[in-house]
Amino acid sequence: MNRPKNIQLDSNGKLRHFLSIEGLNRSLLTEILDSAENFTSVGKQQAKKVPLLRGKTIANLFFEPSTRTRTTFDLAEKRLSADVINIDINRSATAKGETLLDTLQNLTAMQIDMFVVRHNSSGAAHFIAQNVPDSISVINAGDGRHSHPTQAMLDMFTIRREKQDFTKLKVAIVGDVMHSRVARSQIHALNILGCPEIRVIAPRTLLPLHIEDLGVHVTTNIDDGLAGVDVIIMLRLQNERMSGAHLPSKQEYFKDYGLTSKRLKLAADDVILMHPGPMNRGVEIESSVADSDNSVILQQVTNGIAVRMAVMAMAMQGNIL
Amino acid sequence: MNRPKNIQLDSNGKLRHFLSIEGLNRSLLTEILDSAENFTSVGKQQAKKVPLLRGKTIANLFFEPSTRTRTTFDLAEKRLSADVINIDINRSATAKGETLLDTLQNLTAMQIDMFVVRHNSSGAAHFIAQNVPDSISVINAGDGRHSHPTQAMLDMFTIRREKQDFTKLKVAIVGDVMHSRVARSQIHALNILGCPEIRVIAPRTLLPLHIEDLGVHVTTNIDDGLAGVDVIIMLRLQNERMSGAHLPSKQEYFKDYGLTSKRLKLAADDVILMHPGPMNRGVEIESSVADSDNSVILQQVTNGIAVRMAVMAMAMQGNIL
Amino acid sequence: MNRPKNIQLDSNGKLRHFLSIEGLNRSLLTEILDSAENFTSVGKQQAKKVPLLRGKTIANLFFEPSTRTRTTFDLAEKRLSADVINIDINRSATAKGETLLDTLQNLTAMQIDMFVVRHNSSGAAHFIAQNVPDSISVINAGDGRHSHPTQAMLDMFTIRREKQDFTKLKVAIVGDVMHSRVARSQIHALNILGCPEIRVIAPRTLLPLHIEDLGVHVTTNIDDGLAGVDVIIMLRLQNERMSGAHLPSKQEYFKDYGLTSKRLKLAADDVILMHPGPMNRGVEIESSVADSDNSVILQQVTNGIAVRMAVMAMAMQGNIL
Known part of the structure; x- marks a missing residue:
């Protein structure tokens, strides 16, 4: 596998973070689409839940307000059976003068498995991905004018x-x-x-x-x-x-x-x-x-929920298998 | 069953939405009271939970602030094992100029099973019930001066x-x-x-x-x-x-x-x-x-929790049986 | 057991509320530390969850903002499998002129099992512990200049x-x-x-x-x-x-x-x-x-989560055994 180094992928070329479309190839995008196809059925079940991420903790870090994206991530996380922590950053620690890096290190110390990040600065999700340990996956839920x-x-x-x-x-x-x-x-x-x-x-x-x-x-x-x-x-x-x-x-x-x-x-x-x-x-x-x-x-x-379930499940696969 | 058409009831006269007391008859109100009687025991159990709405998604749409009503609905939903999404509408999409109907259609597309609605306009819950597909139940948690x-x-x-x-x-x-x-x-x-x-x-x-x-x-x-x-x-x-x-x-x-x-x-x-x-x-x-x-x-x-569990379970019965 | 009367302890000298360090003895503090030692492993498991407080309801009553303490309590509660209600008191019933005592009695009537309290007045958690029935445990998450x-x-x-x-x-x-x-x-x-x-x-x-x-x-x-x-x-x-x-x-x-x-x-x-x-x-x-x-x-x-799990589990032990 002579793949160029890409922070989004692990050494086997599997998804580790989902930060931008750039740098991913057709087979990986197709894998996401195929996986999402499987997850569409969950929304139609009597009990809209699969135990895939049970006992995993996902923190939604929204530095910028959002309803649609945030609610569909929240639903996708609950349908994957994860524990969800919503942190509205505007109203919290950063207001006390803490740096973003210190906030991140604290959240990391809380043994959170995944950050879903929305930020009004381009590159914020990349920055976060570069500054968390290997065990944590970062999903970009929109950064500045850069990527969604x-x-x-x-x-x-x-x-x-x-x-x-x-x-x-x-x-x-x-x-x-x-x-x-x-x-x-x-x-x-x-x-x-x-x-x-x-x-x-x-x-x-x-x-x-x-x-x-x-x-x-x-x-x-x-x-x-x-x-x-x-x-x-x-x-x-x-x-x-x-x-x-x-x-x-x-x-x-x-x-x-x-x-x-x-x-x-x-x-x-x-x-x-x-x-x-x-x-x-x-x-x-x-x-x-x-x-x-x-x-x-x-x-x-509707498709947004299945796609988000797919991306989160894939990014956690090293963690859950 | 030659019952007059009532948006709150399905074709078998069973509860589908719970919007107002008007239009319901004594036997249905009594059925709610009897069902609540059964749910009172849940609050006294060691584990205050029944799996009745497990895997169902309930969205609490509060267009108006509330502590008591909102907290008791939230507790009732969790004791029924539903997944709960709290959407504070004042701080969300409507602020971006989206119409209420568009907000509703979006939530519907998220495959939510039940809306619990609090609104300062009389008739809001009825309006919502008229504009959601058959699979969704609407519970009125207070609308204007009209009904609670x-x-x-x-x-x-x-x-x-x-x-x-x-x-x-x-x-x-x-x-x-x-x-x-x-x-x-x-x-x-x-x-x-x-x-x-x-x-x-x-x-x-x-x-x-x-x-x-x-x-x-x-x-x-x-x-x-x-x-x-x-x-x-x-x-x-x-x-x-x-x-x-x-x-x-x-x-x-x-x-x-x-x-x-x-x-x-x-x-x-x-x-x-x-x-x-x-x-x-x-x-x-x-x-x-x-x-x-x-x-x-x-x-x-205390009784409010049992009654809300009863109403939500009854409104979802077509959905869970 | 000729122990001096202490609101934090039950008649057997077991932890009932956790309000301040004063009044507790070395063996009880050591018991908390030993219990936390056991809970550290939960954060390292694939599924970071134990069913100890399943079906219990914990209300986080934050009269004062907090990110770190609140998030770690929230995580500790979810890892104990409790149902969690977050009540931001500033934006709620007290704004409608209700007294703190009435707010407490209402929450008590909702059959909540534990209050985690953060308040800017010294003694607030003690006051609350004195005014709830025996079945409810109170955990002090910081009161004024008094205790944390x-x-x-x-x-x-x-x-x-x-x-x-x-x-x-x-x-x-x-x-x-x-x-x-x-x-x-x-x-x-x-x-x-x-x-x-x-x-x-x-x-x-x-x-x-x-x-x-x-x-x-x-x-x-x-x-x-x-x-x-x-x-x-x-x-x-x-x-x-x-x-x-x-x-x-x-x-x-x-x-x-x-x-x-x-x-x-x-x-x-x-x-x-x-x-x-x-x-x-x-x-x-x-x-x-x-x-x-x-x-x-x-x-x-990281240790904060294990310690909070330990304290909450110990305070509820009379309730869960």
């Missing part, structure tokens, strides 16, 4: 369930790419899984520099960008970034980049429509489109 | 344990009826269970219009109202409503409507005294009266 | 693991003794366990009156105080007390009382260094010293 790998994998899982084969797909990613950790992770995952055509559609002010280097086609014209695509991934417009230089009004944005039923017709007939939530109806998406048959937005949520 | 059905049932349970037969009772409800969801639910429950005489005692400014239509006797004179009653239910005086037109000072209120030991003597010798808590000692009730032998206020709390 | 007995016991446990025999030790306690509940509990525990020489080192403004009466040697000169000691216990400097009469600047404090590598050399070669956390690096302790081989600061954290 479990979101990307639940999106990939949803696409695979609907479209089977990534190697024939045209995928459009629409909206505030600049501020989106989700978009970055999706682009990496689609590339690794062999998607031949990824289009990024956004106003110039919401496009990061050198985005083309990631292997995507860029357009500022949504009608051009949507033509014939099989998958549309809408991004959430962060309201707090609406003001100032970046954007005109919400109305203007909707006029130029909102996904309307008329624009949906430009895509393939069986196009699927995705959104990481929470949606701003009438801003980035027309309400009736969000609820249309093409929408798989709620399937994304 | 589990509180009413724990009160009925407490009365039945002390007095056995509802059909011979005189019951007085004293205080801020206008703002009280508890009072409304109690009146409905007492009527359905056959209580022949319900008296409502309050200053005119705290009496809702047309309260007599609910089948109660109304008086503004507490001494008249308490004469010979078997049960006294005190209501909490909401401090935030003391100012302005509704009320004079707390001292005045206590003078005119406070339950004193002197007034307690007007009732039957074996009168029982109830209060939903938290009490304002010295405002709606004299402190020594709250602690007297006639008081069953703490039994109400 | 589980912290003291985890410190004793850490010392015994490193030094075995208390009867030959010189121990220095350094820093803000005046405001420290930890220091008080440590001094009592060291005395009871037979430590022959306890030195207290602090500026005059941070020394409580009559501290010598506790059987300690007092010095304001850290170099004198550290000479030849086997154990150094640093206290946290509360930033909020830095201003005004008590202290000069942080820089001054570090110069006069900070533990530097140079000062560490004054102690015995195999001195161990402790700190209850969170540390202010560069204020009470030089960063490299905190991370040196002499430091057992992180072992304290």
